[in-house]
Amino acid sequence: MVTERAATERRQGTVGDDCVFCRIVAGTAPATTVYEDDTLCAFLDIRPIARGHTLVIPKRHAGTLDDLDAALGARVFALGHRLAKALRRSPLGSDGANLILNDGKSAFQTVHHVHLHVVPRQNGDIRTFATGFLFRGRVGRQPDRAATAAAIRTGLARLDTEEPAGPSDTRDKESKA
Ligand SMILES: [Zn+2]
Numbered sequence: 149m150v151t152e153r154a155a156t157e158r159r160q161g162t163v164g165d166d167c168v169f170c171r172i173v174a175g176t177a178p179a180t181t182v183y184e185d186d187t188l189c190a191f192l193d194i195r196p197i198a199r200g201h202t203l204v205i206p207k208r209h210a211g212t213l214d215d216l217d218a219a220l221g222a223r224v225f226a227l228g229h230r231l232a233k234a235l236r237r238s239p240l241g242s243d244g245a246n247l248i249l250n251d252g253k254s255a256f257q258t259v260h261h262v263h264l265h266v267v268p269r270q271n272g273d274i275r276t277f278a279t280g281f282l283f284r285g286r287v288g289r290q291p292d293r294a295a296t297a298a299a300i301r302t303g304l305a306r307l308d309t310e311e312p313a314g315p316s317d318t319r320d321k322e323s324k325a
Contacts, residue, residue: 238303
């Protein structure tokens with residue numbers, strides 16, 4: 149089983165120390181985590197297009213959608229869905245969100261560990277959004293990351309009060325316990 153998994157991971161390419169997202173999961177690379185459970189992790193994009201730009205990843209390495217278990221993919225989207233709703237309810241006060249998954253180099257996937265972008269949007273923000281898209285990662289575009297993560301967690305907590313165990317909640321185990 150272990151051997152089979154190792155072989156699969158070799159086929160999938162970058163894993164472990166070679167993959168920055170696997171290092172984040174392992175706690176050996178820094179990240180500002182917004183949410184975590186047994187199978188998923190969500191953290192702030194280090195090069196945000198907009199404040200609150202979050203990435204959702206499966207903890208187990210999958211280089212592209214070809215490598216990703218479909219049920220796990222559904223969980224990734226369910227968490228992205230939940231984060232988009234949480235952002236609306238957070239002190240960041242988003243009006244909407246772009247959920248984007250770039251699959252493969254041809255589609256501008258830059259980190260080869262599947263990740264779903266959740267980018268909060270404001271009404272009329274096209275100019276700042278375009279600037280953020282063009283100049284991602286420039287120093288000065290990252291207001292207090294801890295406060296940003298706390299604001300998103302506040303949104304998640306508010307959503308929890310509305311939907312204690314939403315139909316697509318990633319914490320099925322708890323709701324069924
Ligand atoms: Zn990885």
